[in-house]
Amino acid sequence: MNEAVVKRDIRNISSADLKVFLTQAGEPAFRAKQISDWLWVKSARNFDEMSNLSKSLREKLKEKFAINVASIHQSQFSSDRTIKNTFKLFDENIIEGVLIPTSDRMTACVSSQVGCSLTCKFCATGYMDRKRNLDAGEIYDQVVLIDKQARENYNIPLSNIVYMGMGEPLLNYANVLKSIDRLTSEDGLNMAAKRITVSTAGIAKMIKKLGDDQVKFNLALSLHAANDKKRNEIMPINEQNSLKALAEALKYYFLKTKNPVTYEYIIFNDFNDSIEDAMELAKFCKHLPCKVNIIEYNPISFASFLNAEEDKTEAFANYLKKQGITTNIRRSRGKDIDAACGQLAVKEQ
Structure with missing residues (x-):
């Protein structure tokens, strides 16, 4: 050994x-x-x-x-300058993390678990087993290595961190919060908490705990459907964490932190892309200050979902904007190297 x-x-x-x-x-x-x-x-x-x-x-x-450091095992470079990394851990497990450069920011997308236990039907990581949680140091290492990569390749340091890689961050709560403490404290990397976003598939009791802990970082909820029947179909976690339970938890979180929430909404062709779906989402948005990121879908071999058509996506976004909801359409990055949202899955080495 x-x-x-x-x-x-x-x-x-x-x-x-x-x-x-x-x-x-x-x-x-x-x-x-x-x-x-x-x-x-x-x-x-x-x-x-x-x-x-x-x-x-x-x-x-x-x-x-x-010192059980994570190391870059392999890096792939996308035509849009995105860099996907596989990191090897001390026990030979592999995780993935991504550097996403845009005109105004350098973002590190980091993993919080080896694999995932949530089985979301549209996500490649959901088709992997969850092997273990990452330690705070292993999350920290991803940030340090991706920051080095940003400086070396683009001469710009990291500006943002998103916990949107492999795994469900709120099922590794203690290590995720410890890693953020190390990234943001004066005794660590001294990054601004407001530059960090933790994304969850929606675990109501842990969202409330974020409120009790009065966290300073941003929270994003992977929503993808604003009615329980559709959400149950693509995200089995919704069966124990209904939209009603999530709305109550998010209101509690906002009461405690005063932080608005971002809803991530992957828009699928002929599944959640109608104006009726947009109306349901707008209704859900009334619970607390929020914004919506509409994300184009990146097909994976395990699932049959397709991205919504352009005109439907625009109509969906325009409806939300007319309701006074801040709405952005996020174009995928790194699709050609399987680095885009929902595509992270370690292939057999």
Whole structure:
């Protein structure tokens, strides 16, 4: 077995436990802050990089701990400049993350789980098994590596992060929030929380927990249908998290955070693209301040859905705008390399 699997990842231990280890090793407790800075501010990938620690302390750390970093395994470059990465984890599992460059931003789309347990019918990841949750450090690594990629390829740093890759973030709640804390805190990468969006398929009790925790980042709900019958058909999670339950949770979340919500709406041909569907969506939007992103569908081999026709998409968006709802039509990026929304699925290596 790989040694790194046996040793505990130092990024997963508390500051208090690290101080105990240092004291027992005859080291001053302030070294814990230096180690934390190396891990979360300077993004050190091994103990030898920690140059202000003595060689003997670095050896003690190596004996006791590992830094289970994610590494880029493969990168694919799209004709629209999108870059899709497969990341190899310490245990040989593979996840995917994407760099999405546009005229006004550089966005990292990161994964939160290896696979997914939600089985949404239109999403390639939903046809994979969920193997495990990602640690906060593994999520953090994706951001660091994609930021490096943005600087090297486009000479521009990351501006935004979206938790819209593989997995359901709210089913890995603690690690997702810890990763965001490391990305946004002064003891981490010091990014603005408002530049981060977490997307959920809709787990009512966890949306309420986001409210209780008064999070500062943005929340997006993958809605895709505003009546229960259609949503049940494409998103089995809706059977336990009905639109009524979600509306109540979102109202609670808004009451606690004052953050508006984004509804993501993939528009499928002859399924959810009619004006009647738009009317149902507009009604759902009345619950709290929100905006709607209409997303063109990217066909996958597992499913028979097709993207809605252009005129229907425009009519749908115009109806919502006339109801006073901020609405954007999002064009897909990275389709030619299976990097677009709903296409992330690790192919057998």
